[in-house]
Amino acid sequence: MAKRGTATGWKLPSDEREMLLRRFPPRYANVIADHVTLRVGATPMTPLPRRPKTARIVGRADDGTSLECLVVELDGTTDRPDGSTYHITWSLGPERRARESNDVLRDQGWDPLSSSIHLRLEPARF
DSSP states (O other): OOOTSEEEEEEHHHHHHHHHHOOOOSSSSSEEOOEEEEEESSSTTSSOOOOOOOEEEEEEEEEESEEEEEEEEEETBBOTTTTOOOOOEEOOOOOTTTHHHHHHHHHHEEEEEEEEOOOEEEEOOO
C-alpha cells in the first residue's frame, strides 16, 4: 500500500462528501468516499494537479460482495493517464483495499447513472 502523501489527485470537500453519502448510502462498513486519485507514487516534489474545469459522477460499480465505487468524469473523460478509470472508492468490506476498485472497474465495468452529478474537487496530496 502506498504511504500517506505519495498520491496526488483531488479531495472531495466535506459538504460534497456529505451530500453524496446521503444520495448513495454506502453498502459496506468501511466508508472511504473522499478522493479521486490521479497518480500513485508521487513524491513531495510532484506538483498537485490543476482543479478540473468540470467534474461529475457518471457511473457506479459494485462487485456485489464487498466493494463499491463511483465513476468520475473529469474534463470530459473517465480515463486516467495510467489507463485506469477515474473513480471514488465508496465503501469496502473487510479485507478489501481501496486500490482494488481499479480491478473491479477493469474486470467488471461500470453502470452509467441516469443523470450525472456535478461536484467540486480540490487538488490534494494524500
